[in-house]
Amino acid sequence: MTDFLSEAQALFEYTQTLRRDFHMHPELGFQEVRTAGIVAKELTALGLEVTTGVGGTGVIAILGGTKPGPVVLVRADMDALPITEETEAAYASQTKGVMHACGHDAHTAVLLTVARMLHARRAELPGTVKLVFQPAEEGMGGAEKMIEAGVLENPKVDAALALHVWNERPVGWFGIAGGPTMAGAEIFKVRVIGKGGHGAVPHLAVDPVLAAAQVVSALQGIVSRNVPPLQTAVVSVCTVHGGETFNVIPPAVELTGTIRTFDAAVRQTVLARFEQTVQAAAGAMGCRAEIDLQRLTPATVNDPGAAARVQATARRLFPKTDVDTTNYVTMGSEDFAFILEKTPGCFFFIGTANPDKGLDAAHHHPKFDIDESALPHAAALMTAAVVDLLSGKTG
Numbered sequence: 001m002t003d004f005l006s007e008a009q010a011l012f013e014y015t016q017t018l019r020r021d022f023h024m025h026p027e028l029g030f031q032e033v034r035t036a037g038i039v040a041k042e043l044t045a046l047g048l049e050v051t052t053g054v055g056g057t058g059v060i061a062i063l064g065g066t067k068p069g070p071v072v073l074v075r076a077d078m079d080a081l082p083i084t085e086e087t088e089a090a091y092a093s094q095t096k097g098v099m100h101a102c103g104h105d106a107h108t109a110v111l112l113t114v115a116r117m118l119h120a121r122r123a124e125l126p127g128t129v130k131l132v133f134q135p136a137e138e139g140m141g142g143a144e145k146m147i148e149a150g151v152l153e154n155p156k157v158d159a160a161l162a163l164h165v166w167n168e169r170p171v172g173w174f175g176i177a178g179g180p181t182m183a184g185a186e187i188f189k190v191r192v193i194g195k196g197g198h199g200a201v202p203h204l205a206v207d208p209v210l211a212a213a214q215v216v217s218a219l220q221g222i223v224s225r226n227v228p229p230l231q232t233a234v235v236s237v238c239t240v241h242g243g244e245t246f247n248v249i250p251p252a253v254e255l256t257g258t259i260r261t262f263d264a265a266v267r268q269t270v271l272a273r274f275e276q277t278v279q280a281a282a283g284a285m286g287c288r289a290e291i292d293l294q295r296l297t298p299a300t301v302n303d304p305g306a307a308a309r310v311q312a313t314a315r316r317l318f319p320k321t322d323v324d325t326t327n328y329v330t331m332g333s334e335d336f337a338f339i340l341e342k343t344p345g346c347f348f349f350i351g352t353a354n355p356d357k358g359l360d361a362a363h364h365h366p367k368f369d370i371d372e373s374a375l376p377h378a379a380a381l382m383t384a385a386v387v388d389l390l391s392g393k394t395g
């Protein structure tokens with residue numbers, strides 16, 4: 001049997017060099033021009049059919065096997081975050097205020113490595129692999145833009161895979177869940193509107209500060225009183241803005257925050273209760289509220305069949321390590337969810353933390369960095385999972 005892990009390890013320098021280069025030159029969503037250029041160059045060098053400028057700065061390459069078979073899409077995201085890096089790494093960001101603080105640099109480098117590994121075994125591959133390098137995953141709609149641009153058609157995709165390097169778990173851990181694995185996210189903006197006035201004569205004003213405080217408190221009742229105890233949801237108010245000075249009651253207060261859910265029925269309940277609670281709590285204080293609720297992503301829901309296949313692949317590849325198939329879930333959100341809404345597939349996690357080396361800062365933290373020794377794990381598992389899905393292998 002082909003040893004995917006040794007092959008990926010032999011390509012470690014390739015993966016690491018690319019990852020460090022992307023890390024030094026991070027680009028925000030829909031601005032990944034340099035990154036996409038390198039991606040296209042690497043894929044073209046393999047002799048693949050490459051399309052650039054898909055859904056903005058996205059890149060697609062088609063890798064055709066030599067026999068008929070299904071079409072498997074593999075996606076990596078390429079964007080960085082508006083964060084100033086605080087690591088002391090030699091390969092730290094050279095662009096002030098922009099940083100690969102989520103590991104998308106690793107995803108891009110890993111998928112280019114997967115492309116090389118799949119290309120090398122093209123002669124034995126049935127079906128077609130669609131390699132997708134997506135822009136703007138961080139809440140900017142990159143996946144939706146690529147879907148609009150037709151990434152799931154021509155040829156039509158039968159299954160989709162993506163991975164995330166994961167600093168919540170150590171190197172050697174793999175999280176592959178059937179069913180929901182990341183939460184659906186909405187963002188909200190609530191404007192509590194009263195009537196401004198002098199702080200010394202509150203009876204002549206309608207105080208939106210008191211009303212906003214009631215709204216924040218009342219919202220805590222949704223998860224504790226309306227969501228079934230064995231289900232999950234989050235309602236977080238994350239900003240409160242109102243007023244300019246100590247003796248003036250402001251005319252309005254603005255609240256923003258996020259709602260996270262996994263289950264469609266729970267989501268409906270939470271959204272309905274959110275509107276009722278905000279209006280009623282504001283109304284009780286004589287104020288009114290304007291609510292702007294936007295869906296960021298649906299829940300990321302893995303197809304149980306596809307997840308079972310990736311789990312089997314991982315157990316075969318890494319018999320001695322920790323393959324967590326007990327439905328690892330996180331309240332974070334991920335726009336691969338839009339692709340999984342339309343195509344069965346699996347989104348999985350590769351442990352990348354190493355506390356002994358100080359490499360365990362959380363995602364989106366200015367000190368975020370990964371243990372690169374996990375990169376071959378990612379490349380080997382993704383390549384093997386693609387091969388297994390294409391050949392219909394279940395174990």
Ligand code: NI
Binds near residue numbers: 102104137164
């Ligand atoms: Ni991410």
